[in-house]
Amino acid sequence: MIDKSAYRELETEVLVIGGGVTGTGVMRDLALRGIQCLLIDRRDLNAGASGGNHGLLHSGGRYAAADCETAAECRQEGEILKKIAADAVDPCGGLFVAVEGDDADFAGKFPQHCARAGIPCVELSPKEARELEPALSDKILSAYQVPDASIDPFRLTLANVQHAKQLNGSDYLPHIEVIRFEKTDGEITAAICQDHRAGTKLKIHARQFVNASGAWAKMVAELADCHDVNLLYSKGTLIISNTRITNAVVNRLRPPGDGDILVPGGTVSLLGTTSDSIDNLDNIRPTVSEVDRILKQGVALVPVLETTRFIRAFSGVRPLLMSSGALDDGRKASRGFTLYDHEQQGLSNFATIAGGKLTTYRLMAEKTGDLVASRLGNENPCQSADVMLPVDEGTRWTEPGYSARHWFKHSDASDLILCECEMVSQSVVDKVIQKAPGAEREMTLQAIGLRSRIGKGTCQGAFCSMRVTSHLYDQDIYRNKQGLGHLRDFVSARFKGIKPILWGEQMPQMELAETMHCGLMGLDLLDVDDARSQQTDLSEVKK
Amino acid sequence: MNVIDFKAKAEALLPDGANYDACLACGLCASGCPASGFDGMDPRRFIRMAMLGMNEELSTTAWVWTCTQCQRCAHVCPMGIDVSVLVGIARGAWPTEKKPRGIVRSCEAQMLFEGTSAMGLQTEDFVEIVEETAEEIRESSPQFETLKAPMDKKGAFFFVNQNSREPATEPEELGPLWKIFDYVGADWTYASKGWAAENFCMFTGDDEAWEKMVRQRVDAVNELGCDVWLNTECGHSFYTLWKGVERFNLQANFEPDSLVTYYAKWIREGKLPVNSDWNTKGIKFTLQDPCQLIRKSIGDPAADDLRYITRKLVGEENFIDMQPCRSANYCCGGGGGFLQAGMNEQRRAYGKRKFDQIKSTEADYVLTPCHNCHSQIEDIGDHYGGHYHVVHMWTLICLSLGILGENERKYLGPDLANLGLVQGEQYD
Numbered sequence: 022m023i024d025k026s027a028y029r030e031l032e033t034e035v036l037v038i039g040g041g042v043t044g045t046g047v048m049r050d051l052a053l054r055g056i057q058c059l060l061i062d063r064r065d066l067n068a069g070a071s072g073g074n075h076g077l078l079h080s081g082g083r084y085a086a087a088d089c090e091t092a093a094e095c096r097q098e099g100e101i102l103k104k105i106a107a108d109a110v111d112p113c114g115g116l117f118v119a120v121e122g123d124d125a126d127f128a129g130k131f132p133q134h135c136a137r138a139g140i141p142c143v144e145l146s147p148k149e150a151r152e153l154e155p156a157l158s159d160k161i162l163s164a165y166q167v168p169d170a171s172i173d174p175f176r177l178t179l180a181n182v183q184h185a186k187q188l189n190g191s192d193y194l195p196h197i198e199v200i201r202f203e204k205t206d207g208e209i210t211a212a213i214c215q216d217h218r219a220g221t222k223l224k225i226h227a228r229q230f231v232n233a234s235g236a237w238a239k240m241v242a243e244l245a246d247c248h249d250v251n252l253l254y255s256k257g258t259l260i261i262s263n264t265r266i267t268n269a270v271v272n273r274l275r276p277p278g279d280g281d282i283l284v285p286g287g288t289v290s291l292l293g294t295t296s297d298s299i300d301n302l303d304n305i306r307p308t309v310s311e312v313d314r315i316l317k318q319g320v321a322l323v324p325v326l327e328t329t330r331f332i333r334a335f336s337g338v339r340p341l342l343m344s345s346g347a348l349d350d351g352r353k354a355s356r357g358f359t360l361y362d363h364e365q366q367g368l369s370n371f372a373t374i375a376g377g378k379l380t381t382y383r384l385m386a387e388k389t390g391d392l393v394a395s396r397l398g399n400e401n402p403c404q405s406a407d408v409m410l411p412v413d414e415g416t417r418w419t420e421p422g423y424s425a426r427h428w429f430k431h432s433d434a435s436d437l438i439l440c441e442c443e444m445v446s447q448s449v450v451d452k453v454i455q456k457a458p459g460a461e462r463e464m465t466l467q468a469i470g471l472r473s474r475i476g477k478g479t480c481q482g483a484f485c486s487m488r489v490t491s492h493l494y495d496q497d498i499y500r501n502k503q504g505l506g507h508l509r510d511f512v513s514a515r516f517k518g519i520k521p522i523l524w525g526e527q528m529p530q531m532e533l534a535e536t537m538h539c540g541l542m543g544l545d546l547l548d549v550d551d552a553r554s555q556q557t558d559l560s561e562v563k564k
Numbered sequence: 565m566n567v568i569d570f571k572a573k574a575e576a577l578l579p580d581g582a583n584y585d586a587c588l589a590c591g592l593c594a595s596g597c598p599a600s601g602f603d604g605m606d607p608r609r610f611i612r613m614a615m616l617g618m619n620e621e622l623s624t625t626a627w628v629w630t631c632t633q634c635q636r637c638a639h640v641c642p643m644g645i646d647v648s649v650l651v652g653i654a655r656g657a658w659p660t661e662k663k664p665r666g667i668v669r670s671c672e673a674q675m676l677f678e679g680t681s682a683m684g685l686q687t688e689d690f691v692e693i694v695e696e697t698a699e700e701i702r703e704s705s706p707q708f709e710t711l712k713a714p715m716d717k718k719g720a721f722f723f724v725n726q727n728s729r730e731p732a733t734e735p736e737e738l739g740p741l742w743k744i745f746d747y748v749g750a751d752w753t754y755a756s757k758g759w760a761a762e763n764f765c766m767f768t769g770d771d772e773a774w775e776k777m778v779r780q781r782v783d784a785v786n787e788l789g790c791d792v793w794l795n796t797e798c799g800h801s802f803y804t805l806w807k808g809v810e811r812f813n814l815q816a817n818f819e820p821d822s823l824v825t826y827y828a829k830w831i832r833e834g835k836l837p838v839n840s841d842w843n844t845k846g847i848k849f850t851l852q853d854p855c856q857l858i859r860k861s862i863g864d865p866a867a868d869d870l871r872y873i874t875r876k877l878v879g880e881e882n883f884i885d886m887q888p889c890r891s892a893n894y895c896c897g898g899g900g901g902f903l904q905a906g907m908n909e910q911r912r913a914y915g916k917r918k919f920d921q922i923k924s925t926e927a928d929y930v931l932t933p934c935h936n937c938h939s940q941i942e943d944i945g946d947h948y949g950g951h952y953h954v955v956h957m958w959t960l961i962c963l964s965l966g967i968l969g970e971n972e973r974k975y976l977g978p979d980l981a982n983l984g985l986v987q988g989e990q991y992d
Contacts, residue, residue: 263585264571264615288616330585422616429613429621432604441608442589444616479615480589526586529642533588 028213028224033059033192035393036212036227038199038241040064040459041071042174043374044233045181046386046405047393048193052185053408054394054401059191059225061214063198065468066178066459069235071379072471073337075259075284075291077270078102078110078170079380082117082142083277084356085134086127091356092138095380102172102383106410108417109176113285115169115270116150120321121160123275128163131274135167142167154267156323169270171284174379175471179416182458187411195459195468197223202230202245208370209245229393232373236302236340242373247366250373251343254302256336258311259293260522263330263479266290266323273322280318283326287421292319292326299338307334312521330526332481333518342376358385362392370396415456418473424449439492440485442478447492449473454498463498466490466511482515483534487542502547509544566657567623570614573653584650586643587611593637593647598894598917602910603627607637607647614650628654629664630910632900633767634855639891655769663768666904670764671773680780681760683728691715693731694754697738705969711746713738716788717753723790723818724752725761725781727798727935736971740958741796743967744827748835752794758784761801762935766808767901778808786817793820797956799854799934800899803861822857824933827957828869831876838964840879842983849878850886850927852918852941853893854934863891874931877960884925894918898940915944922952928977930954953977 035051037044040062048060062068078099081092103110119128135142143166150164151157157164185191196217203211209230214223232241242250265285273281277296284291295311312334319326342359358377374389387403394401418424425444428436436446450469454460457472466486469475475489476482490508493499499507512534519531539545574584593607600606605627613622631651638646660668670682679687698713705711714720724745730737745752758781765773782805785793793816795802806820830836851874853859858867867890874883886893897915905911918941922930930941930952942954955975962968963976966984973981 265617330583422618425613425616425618426621429604429618434601434604438609441591442612444609444612478589478612479587484589484591526583526588526643530588533590 028222029216030224030226031059032226033057034227034397035059035229035231036061036225037231037233038212039232039234039237040066040178040182040193040195041069041233041235042067042178042181042379042382043071043235043377043385044231045178045185045193046382047231047233047374047389048185048191049181050386050390050403050405051393052188052191053404054390054399055189056394056397056399057189057191058185059227060182060185060193061197061199061225062195063217063237065195066182066193066471067175069237070337070339071174071178071235073257073259073335074174074379075282075293076171076174076286077282077284077379078172079378080115080167080169081138081140082115082131082135082165082167082169083272083282085138085140086130086276088356089134089138091378091381092134092140094357094384095378096138096140098381098384099168099170101406102380103170105406105408106172106177106180108412109173109180109410109420111171111285111287113169113171113269115167115272116145116154116157117165117167117272117274118150118157118322119162119164119274120158121162122321123162123273125162127276128274131165135165140167154269154271156267156325157271158322158324163274165274169272171270171286172379173287173419175419176416177410179419179458179472180410180412183413183416184411186458193459195461199241199244204245204368207367209368228370229396230371231389231393232371233389235375236338238340238373238375242361242363245363245368245371247361247363247368247371247373249361249363249366250375252375253341253343254299255339255341256297256299256305257294257339258307258315258334258336259291260307260312260315260331260334261286262290262292263332264289266325266329271322273318278318280315281322283319283323289332289421292316296339302338305336305338306517307336307521309521311336331522332479332527333515334521335518340375360385360388360392413456414452415458415460418445418449418453418457419471421474421477424474439488440475440478442480442485443474445474445485450475450489450492451496463503465507467507467514470511476511476515480530480534481519482512483530483537486511486515487537505544505547508542509547512538512544565620565624566659567619568653568657569619570622570650570653571617574614574650577649583643584611584614584645587615587645588643590642592640592642593645596636596640596892596894598897598914599627599630599632602630602913607631610647610650611645622650622654623657625654629905629907630902630914632855632895632897632902632914634895634899635860636855636892636895639859652769655767656771658769664901664905664907666906667764667767667901670762670904671768671770674760674763674765674777675773678757678780679759680777681728681732682762682764683732685728685732685760687756687759690726690731690759691756693735694738697735698742701739701742701969705967707967708743708746711742713742714753716756719789720751720753721791722750722752722794723785723788723792724754724794725796725801726754726759727761727796727801729935734974736969736974737956739969739972740956740962743962744836744958747965747967748830753788753790755784755788757787761795761798763801763804764901764904766800766804774804774808775812778805778812779814781805782809782814782816786815790818793818794823794826795820796823797933797935797958799856799936803856806861822862822866824857824866824869824873824957825862827873827961831873836961836965838876838961840877840882840964842964843879843882845979846882847878847929847979848882848884848925848927849874849929849931850884850922850925851889852886852896852930852932852934852937853890854932854937855893855895855899857934858893859891867891870933873957877957877964884927886921886925894921896937896940897944898936903936903939911940912944912947915940916948919944919948919950923950928952928979931957931960933957
């Protein structure tokens with residue numbers, strides 16, 4: 022038992038739980054109204070669906086047929102994000118393409134559905150479509166152009182946090198998990214949390230508590246005895262190609278199914294997804310059969326996918342709102358969102374924001390901000406649609422190709438490149454460690470990876486993991502065997518995503534990685550507990 | 565500035581088989597590339613930047629002129645990726661006025677006359693120099709009083725090409741080659757068309773110009789009806805025709821072959837009875853494998869031949885191979901037009917690796933059957949304070965046979981300058 026007096030205590034106006042795009046959006050929304058927040062996440066930024074998606078900024082075309090309201094929301098929010106987060110958006114446009122065997126009736130109604138949701142839609146001849154995107158199948162039935170775009174969800178999250186911090190000193194703490202709430206007279210007074218890195222407990226006092234924990238929203242609400250949040254979990258798996266295949270987003274024009282969207286992500290492309298209902302949020306990882314399903318469908322639309330080199334697969338869980346008729350089919354569930362004020366559950370300072378989409382996160386944050394601000398008596402209007410997201414040296418390194426161009430432009434031979442695939446240099450890693458949101462004294466490689474392109478390239482961290490680790494030891498940031506533990510954790514996490522796409526060129530790539538990580542470094546023999554508990558500094562051993 | 569889409573080009577070039585997308589980022593290419601580090605570039609970086617779509621940067625980096633397209637990167641690549649092809653494309657995209665003048669001028673000179681000489685040597689002058697030099701040899705050496713250097717001899721077995729350097733600047737170096745032909749009784753000819761060996765058009769990245777040069781030479785050989793186009797001791801001149809015939813799908817009614825192959829053949833057959841008896845002082849020799857002749861074209865058979873010839877010439881115990889060697893050998897830094905590009909500082913920095921390699925053999929002489937290697941290795945020797953001499957094979961072959969004239973010894977050191985001459989030291 023830990024003595025209560027040993028709790029580290031923190032105080033904030035609003036505690037936001039969940040470092041995904043919604044939670045960080047709420048944080049920024051509130052900071053723009055002058056409200057100070059503390060954001061916490063059980064793991065780190067974008068650990069859930071915010072990091073496990075296509076990075077697709079929907080024009081709304083995808084939902085035009087089934088859910089006009091969501092489609093219209095996507096269109097409006099898409100336009101806003103293209104403006105306020107221009108730096109994180111690639112306005113590449115999108116195509117909806119039906120190929121032989123697809124339902125011609127469904128395809129034919131697409132322009133009407135788009136018109137109803139106010140989505141600009143231009144019909145293209147198959148020839149025009151293939152001129153725009155030569156990789157498309159030559160068996161096109163019909164094609165339409167819509168204003169889809171791609172967006173970097175990591176950049177968005179980092180910028181939200183950085184902005185809030187700059188505005189009023191709002192802060193973010195990673196690896197902090199709420200384990201229970203303290204309540205008095207229909208109000209939550211504090212959240213008792215576990216700091217998973219320090220191994221200590223934390224008591225956070227706040228006036229308002231916001232649950233933006235995505236797929237975990239139901240569980241967090243239940244910690245406060247709120248039983249009104251009901252979610253359907255839909256697991257989606259995606260695969261990443263080594264290089265960019267199409268310029269525009271390519272959607273299969275048919276009722277949503279597996280492997281029917283190919284989205285460019287800067288220098289790569291992402292093909293997905295699957296949609297499988299699941300009950301348990303533990304051990305979410307992509308499987309071989311999911312990858313097979315995605316590819317089988319994707320090839321019909323973009324035949325070159327058959328021989329494309331894929332470098333990793335990943336999965337996310339969509340937290341969908343349970344609604345009638347959607348019981349077992351995630352694709353038919355609503356993409357809309359709900360803000361729970363939990364007042365009927367007897368609480369007046371707790372709110373849960375759930376459901377929704379990456380594209381509509383700002384609107385979700387606005388609605389949440391409206392409720393929280395009014396509860397605090399703050400009458401400032403929402404400004405999140407008008408104020409630009411900042412770009413700075415702590416948040417800009419997740420953009421594919423940016424580090425490489427930056428390095429090449431500065432051409433400083435003394436600034437050694439640590440990641441050759443994405444050309445990330447020492448100075449960039451140093452900037453991430455010093456200036457990125459959530460940076461801390463002993464950052465894990467995974468934490469550095471989600472704030473940069475470390476580990477994202479062809480070799481999936483085989484080389485840079487070792488080089489960054491060495492650099493951190495050189496900088497005295499890693500001091501004992503724990504650094505090797507971070508290295509092992511990082512390559513193990515990467516391998517989860519590589520395993521289901523191990524064929525072709527990625528096979529020798531991983532043979533090489535195995536030789537280095539196991540054969541050379543002996544990471545497979547590293548005793549975790551020994552590494553974790555070992556207190557001796559290597560620097561002392563050296564003496 | 566012309567911006568190339570390198571990824572698209574690579575895909576178009578290689579519809580199947582080798583694939584730039586296959587790069588493992590392992591860096592074997594970069595760690596063995598003497599041009600690594602110039603302009604912040606190396607072969608791995610080139611591939612990665614192509615894959616990242618950094619086309620503007622790749623279309624403008626001057627690194628492509630410090631890469632000698634030696635293909636060592638491709639040789640060691642576990643995935644069979646050849647960066648030099650992309651470098652060639654990048655070179656070709658440079659505006660002509662921005663390309664290194666020395667390379668462009670040499671290519672332009674080749675275009676001017678039917679002889680295709682990069683030094684602008686016209687055929688009538690070439691013919692005159694050949695005649696005068698042959699006459700001098702006939703007069704001064706009784707043994708070679710019937711020596712001929714035939715011109716446009718139809719149906720000769722060998723069509724022999726000639727690097728312009730000798731006729732233009734050091735005609736006395738022609739003698740040893742002709743003496744060897746005379747010694748073995750070779751049926752050979754020079755030609756008034758397409759006689760020159762060098763092809764700087766290939767180095768400009770201008771494929772059309774490369775093709776034009778090779779086509780002119782192939783036509784000249786076909787016209788004379790020779791069996792073998794024999795490339796003398798020059799590296800890139802072999803590669804440019806050998807590769808060009810395949811690349812541009814030309815009709816060649818002859819076999820391109822290297823003089824090195826024939827030296828070895830003649831020695832094995834006893835036609836060139838060379839030996840190392842003259843090397844009583846145990847003078848040490850090392851050998852430069854020209855990239856164009858070994859790694860890029862003939863490979864191990866030519867590397868074996870070079871060593872066979874060298875051991876016969878200098879004695880088994882007096883030959884010290886460089887490490888690495890053969891197809892893994894480092895380019896000297898004179899290839900790819902680097903010698904003519906006017907980038908002396910980088911060229912010498914590139915050549916430092918070769919210099920160190922030579923130095924660690926402690927050899928007194930470097931043998932090399934390539935003109936660019938010859939010039940570059942001499943230059944880096946002077947620059948870095950080496951104490952070695954650089955010689956062609958023909959000099960040593962004639963020395964061993966006792967037929968090397970007094971004026972054919974400019975590349976020999978004082979230890980060998982008078983060996984075998986009547987007024988000097990005698991053979992044992």
